[in-house]
Amino acid sequence: MQIDVNENSSIPKYRQIVDSIINNIIKGHTKSGDRLPSINVMSEDYYLSRDTVEKAYKVLRERKIIESIKGKGYYITDIIPDQKVNILFMINKPSGYKMEIYDAFVNEIGGKGHVSMFLYYCDETLFINELEKKMGAFDYYVVMLHFRDENSKHISFTEKVLHTLNKISKDRVILIDNYKSPLNEGYGCIYQDFEKDISESLTEALEKLKKYEKLVLVYPSKVHYPYPRRIARGFTSFCMQNHFNYEVIEEIYDDMELDKKYAYIILREKDLVSLVRQVRGKNLQLGKDIGIISYNETPLKDLLGITVISTDFKAMGGTAGYMVLKNKRESVKNVFKYIERDSL
Numbered sequence: 001m002q003i004d005v006n007e008n009s010s011i012p013k014y015r016q017i018v019d020s021i022i023n024n025i026i027k028g029h030t031k032s033g034d035r036l037p038s039i040n041v042m043s044e045d046y047y048l049s050r051d052t053v054e055k056a057y058k059v060l061r062e063r064k065i066i067e068s069i070k071g072k073g074y075y076i077t078d079i080i081p082d083q084k085v086n087i088l089f090m091i092n093k094p095s096g097y098k099m100e101i102y103d104a105f106v107n108e109i110g111g112k113g114h115v116s117m118f119l120y121y122c123d124e125t126l127f128i129n130e131l132e133k134k135m136g137a138f139d140y141y142v143v144m145l146h147f148r149d150e151n152s153k154h155i156s157f158t159e160k161v162l163h164t165l166n167k168i169s170k171d172r173v174i175l176i177d178n179y180k181s182p183l184n185e186g187y188g189c190i191y192q193d194f195e196k197d198i199s200e201s202l203t204e205a206l207e208k209l210k211k212y213e214k215l216v217l218v219y220p221s222k223v224h225y226p227y228p229r230r231i232a233r234g235f236t237s238f239c240m241q242n243h244f245n246y247e248v249i250e251e252i253y254d255d256m257e258l259d260k261k262y263a264y265i266i267l268r269e270k271d272l273v274s275l276v277r278q279v280r281g282k283n284l285q286l287g288k289d290i291g292i293i294s295y296n297e298t299p300l301k302d303l304l305g306i307t308v309i310s311t312d313f314k315a316m317g318g319t320a321g322y323m324v325l326k327n328k329r330e331s332v333k334n335v336f337k338y339i340e341r342d343s344l
Contacts, residue, residue, distance in 0.1 A: 017056035085113040092146040101317040108321025154226035195234035197336040201309035204338040212263040263291030305342035
């Protein structure tokens with residue numbers, strides 16, 4: 001058995017022991033029923049503390065990879081760890097879109113793994129505490145990185161988040177949905193490019209948008225689950241490049257003065273509902289008097305004829321699952337679509 005412990009690695013030594021033993025089993029160097037070195041022997045042979053080895057063996061016992069027999073020692077069980085992978089899937093907020101990604105991921109994994117989901121509500125402390133608590137207990141960590149700062153603005157990561165992630169081997173982490181420097185080397189990733197996606201999608205809609213006198217992005221900047229500011233930057237960049245009169249507002253207010261020949265790009269469902277209700281109440285015609293583009297596709301928007309710009313959530317979850325199963329470490333930009341309907 002070969003145990004690889006790198007003194008200079010930020011990965012905890014107990015986790016390196018766990019990974020080494022699992023890799024020995026996968027490669028066939030160690031088989032079911034084989035006896036492991038005792039805690040004392042392991043600590044002496046590899047110049048490790050007893051506490052470190054004991055913690056590693058505890059993790060392996062909890063995962064039923066080894067068992068302890070009183071008076072005899074530690075033995076490899078009949079479970080082969082490469083048959084079932086244990087995955088922690090960390091989601092930033094409870095929404096239909098996020099669950100669609102999760103469901104597609106679970107479907108792709110199928111019977112080849114166990115997936116545990118954790119919601120951290122864009123809260124840095126919840127995220128870090130859960131990751132610290134579960135470190136070493138899973139084969140893979142699939143994480144969406146969306147947080148809010150002290151001003152309720154969106155941020156992709158903090159120094160504390162980076163420090164915690166660096167304790168896990170990069171080949172055990174898949175970044176999903178959001179991907180931004182300095183997390184840009186060595187990770188498997190399936191992501192949205194929020195700034196580029198909205199700009200390119202609006203460019204596809206350019207001929208339709210030209211009939212409107214003003215474009216309005218409804219971008220709530222201070223909400224419990226904040227949106228990436230790159231969306232607003234991409235919208236602004238598109239409008240400036242194409243010489244549109246434009247505005248960014250916080251929400252669709254009750255009894256707005258709806259000017260004809262305005263097109264609205266809307267992120268939240270509640271703003272979409274409010275705007276459609278007001279358009280109908282004032283006998284205006286969608287796609288003629290007022291234009292609407294909604295962010296993120298749903299079956300209801302399809303039914304109502306609402307034009308959307310949207311990432312492909314099923315593709316995102318499915319690709320992430322494929323990366324786990326095939327041990328891929330690629331960086332893949334997810335498909336983002338412009339779907340034209342009657343509201344434009």
